[in-house]
Amino acid sequence: MATLPPGVSSADFSTALEQFAEAVGPDWVFSSDEDVALYRDAYSPFWGEEQELVASAAVSPTRVEEVQEVVRVANQYQIPLYPISTGKNLGYGGSAPSYSGSVVVDLKRMNRVLEINERNASCLVEPGVSYFDLYRAIQDQGAKLWIDCPDPGWGSPIGNSLDHGLGYTMNGYRDHFDAHCGMEVVLANGEVLRTGMGALPGSKTWQEYKYGFGPHIDGMFSQSNFGIVTKMGFWLAPEPEAFRTDSVKVYKYEDLIPLMDTVSYLVNSGIMNGRGTFGSPLTRNSAKDPALEELLSRPGGPDPRALERYAAENDVPYWTTDLRFYGLEKANDAHAEYAREKFSAIPGAKFEEGPRHRFPLTPEQQKTADHIVDFGIPNMTVFSGLAMQFRTSDNPNFGDLFYAAVIPKNGEAVFEAQRVFTEVASEFDLPLRFFSSLPSTWFPRAVVMLFSLPVSRNIEINKKTRAAFQRLVQVSEEHGWGEYRAAPAFQDLVMNAYSFNNNVLRRFHETVKDAIDPNGILSPGKSGIWPKRLRDA
Amino acid sequence: MNLFKTTLFFSLSCLVNQAFAQDAMVEHGNEVYLHWCAPCHDDGPRRAGTLALQFVYKGERPAVLDERTDLLPEYTKLIVRNGISIMPPFRKTEINDEELDALAAYLARNNN
Ligand SMILES: Cc1cc2nc3c(=O)[nH]c(=O)nc-3n(C[C@H](O)[C@H](O)[C@H](O)COP(=O)(O)OP(=O)(O)OC[C@H]3O[C@@H](n4cnc5c(N)ncnc54)[C@H](O)[C@@H]3O)c2cc1C
Numbered sequence: 001m002a003t004l005p006p007g008v009s010s011a012d013f014s015t016a017l018e019q020f021a022e023a024v025g026p027d028w029v030f031s032s033d034e035d036v037a038l039y040r041d042a043y044s045p046f047w048g049e050e051q052e053l054v055a056s057a058a059v060s061p062t063r064v065e066e067v068q069e070v071v072r073v074a075n076q077y078q079i080p081l082y083p084i085s086t087g088k089n090l091g092y093g094g095s096a097p098s099y100s101g102s103v104v105v106d107l108k109r110m111n112r113v114l115e116i117n118e119r120n121a122s123c124l125v126e127p128g129v130s131y132f133d134l135y136r137a138i139q140d141q142g143a144k145l146w147i148d149c150p151d152p153g154w155g156s157p158i159g160n161s162l163d164h165g166l167g168y169t170m171n172g173y174r175d176h177f178d179a180h181c182g183m184e185v186v187l188a189n190g191e192v193l194r195t196g197m198g199a200l201p202g203s204k205t206w207q208e209y210k211y212g213f214g215p216h217i218d219g220m221f222s223q224s225n226f227g228i229v230t231k232m233g234f235w236l237a238p239e240p241e242a243f244r245t246d247s248v249k250v251y252k253y254e255d256l257i258p259l260m261d262t263v264s265y266l267v268n269s270g271i272m273n274g275r276g277t278f279g280s281p282l283t284r285n286s287a288k289d290p291a292l293e294e295l296l297s298r299p300g301g302p303d304p305r306a307l308e309r310y311a312a313e314n315d316v317p318y319w320t321t322d323l324r325f326y327g328l329e330k331a332n333d334a335h336a337e338y339a340r341e342k343f344s345a346i347p348g349a350k351f352e353e354g355p356r357h358r359f360p361l362t363p364e365q366q367k368t369a370d371h372i373v374d375f376g377i378p379n380m381t382v383f384s385g386l387a388m389q390f391r392t393s394d395n396p397n398f399g400d401l402f403y404a405a406v407i408p409k410n411g412e413a414v415f416e417a418q419r420v421f422t423e424v425a426s427e428f429d430l431p432l433r434f435f436s437s438l439p440s441t442w443f444p445r446a447v448v449m450l451f452s453l454p455v456s457r458n459i460e461i462n463k464k465t466r467a468a469f470q471r472l473v474q475v476s477e478e479h480g481w482g483e484y485r486a487a488p489a490f491q492d493l494v495m496n497a498y499s500f501n502n503n504v505l506r507r508f509h510e511t512v513k514d515a516i517d518p519n520g521i522l523s524p525g526k527s528g529i530w531p532k533r534l535r536d537a
Numbered sequence: 538m539n540l541f542k543t544t545l546f547f548s549l550s551c552l553v554n555q556a557f558a559q560d561a562m563v564e565h566g567n568e569v570y571l572h573w574c575a576p577c578h579d580d581g582p583r584r585a586g587t588l589a590l591q592f593v594y595k596g597e598r599p600a601v602l603d604e605r606t607d608l609l610p611e612y613t614k615l616i617v618r619n620g621i622s623i624m625p626p627f628r629k630t631e632i633n634d635e636e637l638d639a640l641a642a643y644l645a646r647n648n649n
Contacts, residue, residue, distance in 0.1 A: 034631065038618065042625030060630045090625060108630035128630075132572070153576065156639075367581050380576035383585035386623045387592075399623055 003036075005079050005101035013056070016077040018442045020059045020103070023069035028109070031057040039087075039104045041094030041401025041437040045455045045462040045469075046489060053096045054490060057081070058104040062182050064230045068103060068190045071228070074521045075189070081105050082523050085159030088152060091402040091452065091487070092163060092513065098225075099524040099534075100429040105228060107158075113137040114231065115207070121145055122207040127158040131378040134455060136256035144239040146376035148173035153378025158232050162222045162307035164485055166442035168373040170237055170273045170326050174442050177222050185227035188517035190238040193227065208244055223485070224509070226516055227524035228413035243274075243375070245354040248343045249317035253304035256319050257411030258346045264409055265443055266342065268447050271335050274324025274374075279437040282287040282307055301422035319438075322354070324374065329358070389454075400452035400500045401465055403472050405481045407439055409447045414439055414512050415451050420475050448484060473497060488526065495528025559642070566643025569636045570603055573627065575576035578602040588624060606648050 004013055010241060021029045031035060039055040046052040061067045080102040087095030087106060097104055111128035116138055121143075125134060129151040134157060138145050148167035150160055159165075161176035172177050182196045196212040197205040210216065220226050250259055256278070263276035283296065295310060296302050304308045311318045323339055325332040359363070359375070366372060372379055389397050403528050407417045417439070425431065431451070439447030451472070452463040476482060477497040486494045498505055509529045515518070520531020577586035579602045591600040599605055614637055620626040632640065 030629065034618075038626050038628040042620050043623075060627075087628065088625075094625065095628070106628065106630045108628065132576075381581075382587065383577060383623060384583040384588050387585035387589045396622060399625075432565035 003054050003101050005056050005103070008077060008079060008101075012077045013079070016073050016079050016103075017057060019073040019076075020057075020070055022068050023073065024059055024061045028060040028062075029057065030059070034076055034526050039095050039097075039106075041090075041096035041487075043090045043094055043401065043455050043475075044489075045401045045453075045464065045465050045487075046097065047398070047455070047457060049459065049487070053093075053098065053100050055097050055104045056101045058106050060106040060109050062109045064184070064186065064192060067105065067107075067186045067228055067230055068192065068300075071188060071190045071521070074103070074197060075519050078519055079103055081228075081521055082125075083107060085162070085229075086130050086154060086156040086157040089154075089159065089160070089163060089365055091400050092485055093487035093489070095470070096488070097523070098491065102523070107228075107230075110230065115205055116141050116143050116145070117207065118143040118145060120208055121236045121238050123157075123236055124182070124207055124231060125157055126231060127156060127229060129158070130154050130156050131160075135376075135378050145236040146173075147234075147236060147378070148176065148376055149373055149378045150176075150178065151373055152380055152381035153373075154380065154457075157234050158229055161232065161234075162229060164223060167376075168275065168371070168442075169376050170240075171267060171270075171444055173235070174235050174275070176234075177219075178216070180232050181208070181210050181235055182231075182233040183218055183221060183229055184231035184418075185229050187227050188519070188522050192239075194232070202239075207235075213332075220512070223527045225526040225529055226512065227522070237376070239359050240326040240328075240359050241460065242327070242332055242356065244325050244329075244332045244336060244356040246323045246325075246339070247352050247354055248321050248323070248346075248375060249350040249352065250319050250346055251311055251317055251348050253308055253318055254411070255346055255349070256414065259319055259349075260409060260411045260534055261322055261412070262339075262342050263323070263441075264348070264445075266323070266335075266339055267435065271321055271338055272325060274326050275441050276324070277322045277441055279320050279322070280318060280438060282318060283438075284313060299426060301419065301426075302421040317350070329356075395456055395458055395461060397454045398457055399455040401455050401469060402485075403451045403453060404484055404486070405449045405471055405472070405476045406443075406446050406484050407449050407481055409439075409441070409443075409445055414449075415446070416479070417481070420479060421449065421451070421472065424468060424475055426470050427471065428464055430468060492528045553649040562642045563646045564638045565636070565642075566639035566641070566646075569632060570643055573632055574602060574640070577624070586624065603644060605644065608641075608644045608648070610638070613637075613644050614643040630643050 004010060005299055017029055017031055030529040031490045036055055036057060039058050044052050059070055080099050082097030083105040084095050084103040085107050106129035109125040109128055110383050113129055131153045134147055141403060147170060148169045150167050161162055165176050167174045182198045185193045185195055195218050196210050197203045199212050221229055266272035267276060293311060295306050298514055300524060308318060323336050330411060343351055345348045361369060361375060386397065407413050425463050441451050443449055453468055454461060454463060456462055470493060473493050480498055483494045495506055506528060514532045517531060520533050524531055524534050573607065577584050587600045616629050617632060617637055
């Protein structure tokens with residue numbers, strides 16, 4: 001056995017493993033080096049180094065009672081646990097724990113879709129249900145419902161939403177935690193808690209109404225170490241009739257400001273119910289033109305005026321936005337027409353109609369349509385981007401580390417972020433073009449600047465990635481931006497930035513942690529929340 | 538003579554049973570493949586696994602995994618449990634040992 005939970009004797013650990021085996025069956029406790037290695041974070045930027053976060057064992061229950069028993073045993077022997085649902089959090093820590101030596105509680109085998117309610121457009125699932133599984137269950141039942149999934153379909157509604165994950169369909173569904181309704185949680189003392197209306201025995205509205213009565217505590221179980229979530233309800237969208245996408249092209253650098261404002265207006269007033277995404281053909285096409293490539297890779301970042309000239313000479317837009325409308329075809333057309341009028345206020349803006357679809361898509365469309373997560377269909381095509389990096393690099397990536405900062409949704413803020421992040425890119429010799437890239441628009445009122453930093457099996461590259469990550473956090477903090485999510489190895493760093501009033505937020509979490517998990521067994525260090533015994537150590 | 542017939546009957550039925558068992562295993566392996574591998578390894582567009590294998594083999598071997606005729610079961614198991622490049626390993630709670638045997642048998646079904 002390579003790793004023991006710190007402070008636990010090997011005799012106690014063996015006894016605990018035996019008791020775990022009594023709870024879940026001997027086949028579902030993993031403690032050989034070979035089996036435990038399956039829980040390493042395949043995209044760890046600490047791969048093979050001493051600081052790599054690694055498990056001591058894993059245990060895989062199938063029922064809530066088994067989870068309770070695992071928690072009781074862990075309390076008895078002070079064994080740190082780390083729950084995962086599908087364990088696919090690659091880029092944000094994978095299936096490895098937040099504290100080395102923890103026993104991973106692998107909930108993949110709790111994989112029942114407990115309810116699909118077409119009338120209420122909701123579902124109730126266990127943690128091991130993946131987006132692929134949920135999609136299939138809905139199809140099998142013939143329900144006309146859409147899920148909203150992240151790019152990789154192998155993750156889970158529960159794991160993804162607990163880490164505040166995001167998807168691509170309609171407003172109100174893309175923020176997966178926001179779209180949940182009702183949870184069941186095994187607390188650190190082994191008790192089972194149900195939130196919202198679920199606290200009412202015989203409740204008829206657990207997936208209908210979120211708040212129940214009294215403080216709404218669901219958020220305390222996301223990105224936290226306060227409990228092990230064993231069930232969650234989610235609201236689903238009724239399948240829309242149709243979809244249309246249109247794009248708007250603008251030609252001046254500063255045009256991004258009215259472009260973003262107009263998109264925000266359309267979203268916030270309910271006229272556009274899909275994402276408005278931003279892009280720049282200048283950065284996309286650079287590989288095809290060395291002159292453009294030179295402009296883009298100018299030390300310190302590209303000169304906007306030079307790029308504007310290039311855009312004018314080559315009749316290429318500086319910025320574009322793609323608009324998405326879901327719903328009745330007639331309503332989509334009316335909304336798009338209104339959007340066209342709004343954008344015409346930007347001098348020189350061109351509005352172009354794009355592809356339209358009616359649902360359900362044919363099997364052929366499903367196989368070939370672009371970005372089918374826009375239609376709630378889980379798939380894995382996003383990894384083709386990483387596979388292409390593998391093709392082109394001398395030092396192939398073995399994955400990536402995501403840095404994801406929340407920035408105000410306006411053009412001025414994006415310009416500032418681009419400038420600031422470009423400086424960091426120069427400092428760490430990272431591709432500048434990437435750092436002047438455009439923000440992602442999962443959220444309705446903020447954008448995310450998402451950078452994927454290279455992870456390799458080459459320690460020097462990984463060290464640089466780590467240093468760049470730290471610097472990005474630091475400069476973000478200086479500018480009033482914070483990360484929405486980060487891998488456990490960086491969660492202390494990220495949480496430290498949320499320091500208003502002498503870190504009162506983190507101190508509040510610690511107070512809760514000590515009260516509900518006095519032995520500090522659940523995910524120590526998760527989101528920078530350490531139990532008392534490890535804070536003092 | 539009777540003994541000979543009986544023995545022959547038993548041997549044949551064992552062979553038939555084995556063949557059935559093998560078929561069932563390959564069929565089960567196909568299900569595992571469709572669930573876990575096809576999303577990156579089938580012949581659709583932007584399939585990460587297929588793109589990577591196109592690059593590695595440059596047409597010398599099929600890029601679509603289940604068209605291969607040279608995948609030894611041990612090799613399939615090694616890759617599934619260790620991962621390769623950006624493909625992470627799969628845990629036993631995802632693909633258990635029995636499913637992995639079936640998957641390996643499926644991918645080896647057309648081996649020369
Ligand atoms: C190329 C690429 C693209 C990606 N695209 C997206 C994207 O579009 N959107 C997006 O959101 N993410 C994306 N990701 C990140 C990640 O892959 C997904 O968010 C994925 O869904 C997370 O893994 P999971 O669902 O298996 O959750 P898990 O790994 O199971 O869980 C995530 C974390 O939540 C906590 N947790 C999980 N289950 C429980 C529980 N039952 N109780 C208590 N705590 C728990 C644990 O801390 C765990 O580490 C991408 C990653 C890559 C590599």
